[in-house]
Amino acid sequence: MSEQHILLIENPCSLSIHLGCLRICRENEDALRIPPQDIAVICLHHFAIRISVAVLQALADAGAIVIITDSRHHPAGALLPEFGRGQATLRLRQQLALEQSGKTGALWRKLVAARLGTQAKTLQKRQQKSVQRLLRLSKNVKDGDPANLEGQGAKIYWRELFGTPFQREKHGATDPLNARLNFGYTIIRSLIARELAIASLRPELGLGHHSQENPFNLADDFLEAYRFLVEDTVASEGNPAPQPLDAESRRQLLDRIYSAPIQLQGKDFRLPAAVKQTVNSFIQQLEDPNKKPALLLPDHSETA
Known part of the structure; x- marks a missing residue:
């Protein structure tokens, strides 16, 4: 291919x-x-x-x-590509069965631990503080993340990565840093949504995201493990960002995110191939309900 x-x-x-x-x-x-x-x-x-x-x-x-x-x-x-590529009804039943099995909390734990672990690695690359704090959080996540360690880690992470004046804005941001983050996240989210559609998976049925107004809860779940690609790229440009997010900046951001090697179980993948591997690992979970909850995610500190 x-x-x-x-x-x-x-x-x-x-x-x-x-x-x-x-x-x-x-x-x-x-x-x-x-x-x-x-x-x-x-x-x-x-x-x-x-x-x-x-x-x-x-x-x-x-x-x-x-x-x-x-x-x-x-x-x-x-x-998006149309749903129903051969196994739509089967996948819907499998996703509903997964919810009823109570295993979604364990899968969400994997995603949160991956998020915290990749945050730690992003800071470690820059020899910044709080690496060990994030690693400890990643190893202490429980099923469903009832203690909201994801939120605790975010407060530490953003402060260390971009400094105390920075505040994360998800929608309508005009400052160069948030604009870059949101643009990069959108591209990765779209790649994930594409793979979910091709696999006949319903993106509304999330593992940790459950908003009734969000048609892409499952895509946002998997995005957690890949956000570090955008953040690492944006942080490499410096703080504050050198200029507004113009056409050339967007091209450079996309090129760097797309070309960055992603390690899955010690092997290097490009972004589209890595996302496909992650979605395929989720399908394996759906097809084998007795399998121990697991997802193939970018390498991080989570070993549980």
Whole structure:
């Protein structure tokens, strides 16, 4: 299988399908052609991009996600591959059975421990304080995280990584740091949502996230284990961030997140392949209810 890419289109252009390929035509430039099956995510980041239903259909058939942005350059919506790729009813029953089994708390513990462990590694790379505190928290997480060690770790982590003036803003952030974090999270979340859709999994049914207003609870669960990629990249740019999140900054951020090696059980993967491995490990859990709760997540300090 060819390597899949994340495309960020930020200039006026026309998108069409020609000889089975996505053709990107810009004024006074040679057309670019990319097979739809080579695209994992395509982000349309300009109001003057022209696109046809044939393009949307080809991208959906290939399993790609299409993201559109608003006037503030924030994600406004996404087109996901259609659910029902062969096993939708089976997967729904398996997910409901998992909830009834009481094992979702143990899986959420794995995700929270991974989040805390990767936070510790991110700080350790910069020789910052509180590494051991985060490692201790990661090893003490209980099923379902009733003590909210995730929240305790976040307070420590953000203070150490970006300093005390920094405050995390999830929605509508305009400061360069939060804007970068939110943009990077959106791309990874979209990759996860894509894999869930291809696997016929219902993203509404989360392990630790249970909001009735969030159609991507399960994607946000798995995102916890991959957030460190964005944070490590953003922190490497310096604090405060050198400039607003402009087009060039977005391209650099995407390139670095996408190209960063991710270790799963000692083996290196690129981001799309790593996400696929994580989702596949969740499917194995669904297919074997008697299996000890486990997920294949980026390497971290959690060993329980």
